[in-house]
Amino acid sequence: MALKAFGIDFGTSTIKIYKKGQGIVLNERNIIAVADRKNVIAIGDEAYDMYEKAPSNIAVTYPVRSGVIADVANMLTLLNQFMLHIGGGKRLGTSDYIVAVPTDITEVERRSFYELIMNSNLKVGHIKIVEKPVADAVGAGLDVMTAKGVMVVNIGADTTEISILSLGGIVLSKLIPIGGNKLDEAIKNIVKRKYNLYIGDKTAESIKKKLACAIPQVEASAKVYGRDVVTGLPKEMEVSSDTVYESIQEYLYTIIDSIKMILERTPPEIASDIIDSGIYVTGGSAKIFSLDELIHKETELNINICPEASTTVVSGLGKIMEDAKLSSLASPLKAKTFVN
Ligand SMILES: Nc1ncnc2c1ncn2[C@@H]1O[C@H](COP(=O)(O)OP(=O)(O)OP(=O)(O)O)[C@@H](O)[C@H]1O
Ligand SMILES: [Mg+2]
Numbered sequence: 001m002a003l004k005a006f007g008i009d010f011g012t013s014t015i016k017i018y019k020k021g022q023g024i025v026l027n028e029r030n031i032i033a034v035a036d037r038k039n040v041i042a043i044g045d046e047a048y049d050m051y052e053k054a055p056s057n058i059a060v061t062y063p064v065r066s067g068v069i070a071d072v073a074n075m076l077t078l079l080n081q082f083m084l085h086i087g088g089g090k091r092l093g094t095s096d097y098i099v100a101v102p103t104d105i106t107e108v109e110r111r112s113f114y115e116l117i118m119n120s121n122l123k124v125g126h127i128k129i130v131e132k133p134v135a136d137a138v139g140a141g142l143d144v145m146t147a148k149g150v151m152v153v154n155i156g157a158d159t160t161e162i163s164i165l166s167l168g169g170i171v172l173s174k175l176i177p178i179g180g181n182k183l184d185e186a187i188k189n190i191v192k193r194k195y196n197l198y199i200g201d202k203t204a205e206s207i208k209k210k211l212a213c214a215i216p217q218v219e220a221s222a223k224v225y226g227r228d229v230v231t232g233l234p235k236e237m238e239v240s241s242d243t244v245y246e247s248i249q250e251y252l253y254t255i256i257d258s259i260k261m262i263l264e265r266t267p268p269e270i271a272s273d274i275i276d277s278g279i280y281v282t283g284g285s286a287k288i289f290s291l292d293e294l295i296h297k298e299t300e301l302n303i304n305i306c307p308e309a310s311t312t313v314v315s316g317l318g319k320i321m322e323d324a325k326l327s328s329l330a331s332p333l334k335a336k337t338f339v340n
Contacts, residue, residue, distance in 0.1 A: 003093065003094075003095075004019070004020065004092065004093060004094075004095035004096070005019075005020035005095060005096040005097070005098070005321050006018065006019055006020070006083075006086075006095055006096075006097050006098075007020075007097075007098045007099075007100070007130075007135075007314055007317025007318055007320070007321055008079075008097065008098070008099050008100070008314070008317070009099075009100045009132075009135070009313040009314040009317065010030065010064050010069065010075070010099070010100075010113065011030060011064065011156060011157065011313075012030065012062060012064045012065060012066065012067060012156060012157040012158035012159065012179070012181070013029065013030060013062070013156070013157035013158070013180070013181070013284070014027060014028060014029055014030055014157075014284075014310065015027075015028060015029075015030040015044075015064075015078070015082065016310075016311055016313070016314035017082065017083075017086065017314065018314045018315070018317050018318035018321070019086065020318070020321045020322065021322075023318065024311060024314055024315070024318070025086050026082055026085070026086055027310075027311065027314075028043075028044035028045045028082070029044055029045050029047065029048035030044075030062060030063065030064055030078065031043070031044065031047045031048050031051065031060060031061065031062050032047050032060070032061060032063065032074045032077060032078050033046075033047040033050045033054060033058055033059070033060045034058070034059050034060075034061075034074070035057055035058045036057050037059070040077055040081070041058065043077075043078055043081050043082065044078075044082065047060055048060075051201070051202065052200045052201060052202060061074065063075035063078060064158075065158060066158045066159055066175075066177050067102045067105065067132075067156070067158060067159040067161070067175060068102070068105055068109040068112070069109070069112045069113065069116060072112065072116065075116060076116060076119060076120055079116060079117070079120050079122075080120055080121045080122070083120070083121075083122055091121065091123070092122065092123065093123060094123040094124070094125050095122065095123065095124070095125060096124075096125040096126045096127070096128070097117050097122070097124060097125075097126075097127050097128070098127075098128040098129070098130055098317050098320065098321060098330045099113045099114070099117065099127070099128070099129055099130070099317075100129075100130050100131075100132040100135040100136075100313050100314070100316075100317055101113050101129055101130075101131065101132055102132050102159070102161055102175050103131045103132065103133055103161070103163065103170050103173035103175070104161070104173050104174055104175035105175065110129070110333070111333065113129070114127055114129065114333045126332065127332070127333070128330035128331060128332055129330065129331060129332070129333050130316075130317060130320060130329055130330045130331075131170055131173075132154070132161060132313055133152050133154070133161060133163030133165060133170055133173055134165060134168070134169075134170065134316070134329050135312075135313045135314075135316035135317050135320065135329075136152050136154050136161075136163075136282050136312050136313045136316055137150055137152045137163075137165050137280065137316065138315075138316035138319050138320060138326060138329070139282070139306075139308075139311070139312035139313055139314070139315035139316030139317075139318075139319065140152065140280045140282055140304075140306045140312045140316070141306075142165075142280065144165050144166075144167075144168050144329070145167070145168050145325070145326070146167070147166060147167055148166070148273045148276075148277070149164055149165065149166040149171065149266070149267075149269070149270030149271075149273040149274060150164070150165050150166070150273070150274070150277060150280065151163070151164050151165075151262075151263075151266075151274045151278075151279045151280065152165065152279075152280045152281075152282060153255075153259060153279055153280070153281050153282070153283075153295075154281075154282045154283040154286075154312070154313070155179055155180070155255065155281065155282075155283040155284075155285035155286055155291075156179045156180065156283040156284060156285065157179045157180045157181050157284065157285070158177065158179050158181050159175055159176065159177060159178070159179050160175070160176050160178050160179055160255050160258070160283070160285075161173065161174070161175045161176075162174045162176070162258055162259055162262045163262075164262060164266050164270060164274075166270055166273075168328065168329055171266070171267070171270060172262055172265055172266065174258055174261070174262055176254070176255070176258050178251050178254055178255055179283070179285055180205070180208070180284060180285040182251050183208055183212060183247075183248045183251055183285070183288075184201055184204040184205045184208055185204070186247040186248050186250075186251060187199075187204040187207055187208055187212075187239075187244055187247050187248070188200075188201070188204045189247065190243055190244075190246060190247035191204075191207075191224070191226070191237075191239060191243070192229060194243060195237050195239070196228060196229040196230055197224070197226040197227070197228060197229065197235060197237055198226050198227045198228075198229060199224055199225075199226035200226070203224055203225065203226065206222075207222055207224060207239055207244060208244065208248075208288075209287075210222045211239070211240075211241040211244040212244050212245075212248055212288045212289065213241060213244075213245060213288065213289040213290050214249075214252055214288055214289065214290045214291040214293065214294035214295075215245075215290045215293055215294055215297075216242070216245055217241055217245070217289065217290065218241075219240060219241060219242065220240070220241040221238045221239060221240045221241065222238070222239055223236060223237070223238055223239075224236070224237055224238075224239050248288075252288075252291075252294060256294070256295060256298045256299070259279070259295065259298075259299060260298070260299065263299065274301065275301065277302075278301050278302030278303055278304050279295065279299065279301050279302070279303050279304065280304045280306060281295070281303060281304065281305050281306065281309070282306045282309045282310075282312040282313070283309055283310065283312075284309060284310035286305050286306065286309035287305075287309055287310075291303075291305065292304075292305050
């Protein structure tokens with residue numbers, strides 16, 4: 001074991017890094033700004049400030065999509081830079097790394113997380129993989145080592161991962177390509193259709209944080225700025241919570257349908273555990289108002305929205321690193337022979 005160890009959750013919208021013995025040391029937008037296809041001009045939150053504002057020679061992009069590494073070169077640059085930042089500008093000494101990876105992905109996608117670290121500038125001791133739902137459940141404070149089954153639903157930015165766990169392993173897991181980004185897109189589309197107003201992703205996200213509610217709520221509204229579709233001029237408008245609800249409800253019901261599908265496939269003994277403990281909801285999008293009420297209404301189960309919803313995965317990696325009793329939850333990537 002190396003002296004230092006880091007746990008990394010490569011989220012689609014934010015990357016979170018835990019340093020053993022210290023806690024969460026990085027929680028930034030997983031985004032990079034590159035000028036003229038070669039010069040990195042900003043990373044993380046600083047690059048996010050440039051998003052939708054940069055001139056055409058500057059590309060501001062997210063290298064992780066739908067929970068998997070879609071742009072390896074830029075993710076590698078980001079990882080190197082973020083780790084340099086954590087080291088206070090100095091290259092870190094040999095360290096161990098544990099990475100959370102979604103369960104419902106291909107072997108090649110899973111391997112790419114491992115290879116990313118191997119191919120970085122980092123001095124690497126051991127690399128271990130933890131199934132994301134396992135890290136999530138540990139981070140949510142659940143005891144995953146017992147035979148009592150638990151259900152965790154992580155609603156992130158690009159994905160929702162619905163999982164049933166028992167005895168430290170995954171009984172069922174499904175990754176669906178719906179998360180906060182789809183809700184932002186739905187808000188953008190309805191504002192354009194109803195108010196003839198173009199708004200950006202950042203504005204849509206901020207409206208969502210203010211007004212998105214999973215059940216129809218007392219009327220509220222928020223001011224938004226955008227560009228008039230007809231005149232092309234900047235314009236200010238009020239967007240109502242009804243409109244936001246109308247745009248997002250279809251996606252919320254798709255998530256609930258997948259939760260129901262997993263529940264239907266859950267072995268009966270585990271199902272009775274879940275009736276007992278309820279469903280644990282994590283991920284940044286768990287903060288949508290009244291989401292617990294809607295899921296409860298549809299499933300008749302108790303719903304626990306985790307308080308630190310967006311960092312449960314990385315906190316779980318932290319606990320797995322710190323607590324020797326949990327170390328068996330992290331495993332080296334199994335060597336597989338690829339035959340062409
Ligand atoms: N208060 C809030 N209300 C609604 N949505 C929120 C709130 N705060 C954050 N979000 C949403 O949570 C999402 C980010 O959550 P999280 O950090 O769990 O995602 P991620 O790990 O980057 O993505 P993924 O798990 O899909 O790879 C974003 O879509 C963001 O808009
Ligand atoms: Mg996530």
